[in-house]
Amino acid sequence: MRIELINTGTEILQGQKTNTHLAFLAHELFLLGEKLTLQIAARDSKDLVEIIREAFYRSQLTIVTGGLGPTSDDMTREAVAEALRMPLIFHPQLFQKVKSFYDGAGIAAPSWAIQKQSLFLEGSLILENDHGSAAGSIIEKEGRLLIMLPGPPRELEPMWKNHVVPWWKSRFELRKPFTTICKIVGLAESVIQQRVESKLKSLGVEEIGYCESPGEVALRLLFKDKEILTKARDLMTETFGSDLYALEDKSLEEVVIEKATSKKVKIATAESCTGGLISSRLTDVPGSSATFIYGWVTYSNEAKITQLKVDKSLISSVGAVSKEVAEAMASGALEISGADLSLAVTGIAGPQGGSPEKPVGLVWVAIQRKGSKPIAYERFFPSDRLTFKRLVSQFGIDLLRRMITGKDLPKC
Known part of the structure; x- marks a missing residue:
């Protein structure tokens, strides 16, 4: 089945709102055994008529989101009516439901606004909105289908799940595909x-x-x-x-927390250039408190010295971004926390602060298991500041995974 999605809203094309409908509806269609063919974002303008007409006559199903409110820039129902050359019909029962919604919310909506939201194409299957005033609808013409859905995700998503999906299952034979996701680190x-x-x-x-x-x-x-x-x-x-x-849709940090918890491994982190991103990612996972026990953000040299017992003379002689300091941070974190495994990072995120000897993007990452010496890795991630932090955190969390599970460690 060829399926096209039209997301209306000038605010989307002006970058004022993020279009979340595409991801939601594409995934929902996939669960029903179908794939989205084409997606278009369209302004609230007269151009919408031609956009809808072209999509409708080249597809088996067209989904249009947004533009079902009461104001002048809500143009979808009128555009669909013109594109399909079908009349809009007033629905008295829908008028009462919309009015009741506004009355219940304490909104004195004018009668013309309620009436506008009570107009739908002749022969439409009306989709009730349990969370707002804008109903949706399903229209069939010449063997082709068009679904209109409200714009706010809090209204669109339950309408799809509660009304469209049951209708779909009653009309079409499901062809649910088999799928799997494989996650790989460190390779292009x-x-x-x-x-x-x-x-x-x-x-x-x-x-x-x-x-x-x-x-x-x-x-x-x-x-x-x-x-x-x-x-x-x-x-x-x-x-x-x-x-x-x-071999499933899990994040790297989820795998680390899961494995560490099952093996009863306690983790501590000491971060400089990542500013707490590693500990943030780990603690985003529910149940992380069972294994993650300490996390330091020692951004300054003074913090490294006072919090992690890094020797001041060591920083003075080799610099904060060095193999020796990364190892000292890992050792300090392990000793103070009493953890089984520690991870430390120190680097230069940029865009300033680099030198010919230590350029922006340089990082030292050290990992240490209780009873063993620290292992340090020099890596170079020349990129923007946020991407650098993400890459360093990814490399560090992957080191934790490999150490916990006994996988091969990368070369130093």
């Missing part, structure tokens, strides 16, 4: 493709999607036969080994 998506794509396709994987983010790639595999799942997972494990951290 092009390298991953070169290593594994042809082999996955030979197994019968129909669709392969690559989504790269700082420090990792998520591989989305789509197939019709469930038996392919085990074969695909075995292939990914064999091909990528310890660089593969999940």
